[in-house]
Amino acid sequence: MAVVIVGTLDTKGEEIAFARSVIESQGVDTHLVDVGVMGDPEIEPDTGAAEVAEAGGTSLEQLREDGDRGAAMEAMGEGAAAVAERLHEEGVLDGVLGLGGSGNTSIATAAMRALPVGVPKFMVSTVASGDTEPYVGSRDIAMLYSVADIEGLNQLSRRVISNAALGIVGMVENEPDVEVPDRPTVALTMFGVTTPCVQRAREVLEEKGYETIVFHATGTGGRAMEALVEEGLVDGVLDVTTTEWADELVGGNLNAGPHRLEAAGEAGIPQVVSTGALDMVNFGPRESIPEEFEGRHFHVHNPQVTLMRTTPEENAELGEILAGKLNGATGPTAMVLPLGGVSMLDVEGEDFHDPEADAALFDALRANLDDGVELIEREEDINDEAFAAALAEKFDEYMREAGAGPEA
Incomplete structure (x- = not known):
């Protein structure tokens, strides 16, 4: 030693x-x-x-x-x-x-x-x-x-x-006495406002025999996931929560850098991606937000975290960015759209519900995704159990087709 x-x-x-x-x-x-x-x-x-x-x-x-x-x-x-x-x-x-x-x-x-x-x-x-x-x-x-x-x-x-x-x-x-199961490993991304989706998807995947690792999409979480994919420690990605790109584009606190959404595609491993929490940009306390954003729609999550609703124009650009990243993938890739809302705050009756902004995001993805990326549209919001199960099932389908699923 x-x-x-x-x-x-x-x-x-x-x-x-x-x-x-x-x-x-x-x-x-x-x-x-x-x-x-x-x-x-x-x-x-x-x-x-x-x-x-x-x-x-x-x-x-x-x-x-x-x-x-x-x-x-x-x-x-x-x-x-x-x-x-x-x-x-x-x-x-x-x-x-x-x-x-x-x-x-x-x-x-x-x-x-x-x-x-x-x-x-x-x-x-x-x-x-x-x-x-x-x-x-x-x-x-x-x-x-x-x-x-x-x-x-x-x-x-x-x-x-x-x-x-x-x-x-x-x-x-001291070697940690930790059992390492011989199961395919899937990385998932989660935010507070996408937690029910990720929890249900994780349950489905673990029932099928996958080892799951959940990353908090706070910038460092996204970078950590991308790094582990690059190192070959992850067999596939269920990228539910791509919110870090909203912070990267608009200037929030939780960006993961310009290479987010590249590692899985470059590695050629299966990835199923969604638009989780792209309705928000993350800042600190309300008084810390730059003056350039005054007049925007804010939601005070807690005294330390203030969320800002993305606009239709920003969502359209985000759709183009995500499509560009996924179009470069060398492995099986799907984009799954939750037409009922991309977060807890984006459903009808909640603070960030904005059908126009969501439509701009979805339309940009439809217009810019190549035929090599499977586009799936579902009527549920992202936290609906049926939507979460559909994500997990699509991921499992890709893994088994690649011969990398449990007991494959």
Whole structure:
């Protein structure tokens, strides 16, 4: 067993040496990766900063000569990611520990994000109490706030670093006693306003023998799903909730980036897609919404979340975008339209019910989907049990036709 410690040994040598001593006192080996740029390491690394810089496409001398801290952090992050991948492939890396301020947090978590889900990843950081999304991304990274700056050893820093060191030891030494069923895996996307649909579809799929993984469509959830599809850990996708594209288009808080809805198509695995929650764009508290949206139709979901109804024009553009993504798929693909409403708020009598906006979305999909994408239209709203069951049945049909269904 070995823990890789990623740190700037030119400034945090004392603290990293302490973390190493705690880990090795538990009988676990360590491998130090130096990502410090400006000075000589205070303790001897196993992988030096020059090697990390080279893996990042540059040289340590060049980074020092340029003196651009931002560029150096980016290059060392890329290099640390490449080194971590190599060490993991070689069987040297069983877990990763990082500790530092914002600079090393950026570098060390870049290395962590390059590793598969399930590999233990623990970051002690001065910025762990703030917005951690840029560091965690869509990976299973544990972040521990250092409380005080990581500058020297004292009664507080020793305790925090010891806890982290013992935590990573516990992670790498103990195999979780989790049964992994030999069943085809399907990824589903869910939002609060599409929960009944996903719950019913999941029940149907599990009764048929599928393993299901549900992703919350909050931006990071969509990115996580796409990443797992790219890694080959998912056999098919039931993409009920494509709402992240509304945030990407309009400027909401929960966008998943411009490549959402591409991974399954590129992998050629079966996918059944719907228009869940495309009636809304997500923002924070009502007072935080940009002035450009004043006069729009809002729904205060809770004190921290305000939803904005998408317009017919935005829905038409969303239909074109979704069609373009699905038209590029290389595997069996269906788009299933819930003509009765795309979310809990979009049914008759609810706040976001807007037949004109829905019609713009559906018409754009009808006009732009290629013949290679199966278009299915149903009269129910998305949370109707019959609609949910139809999604699951279509997905199962595709999987069995591909020879990838349960007991196929």
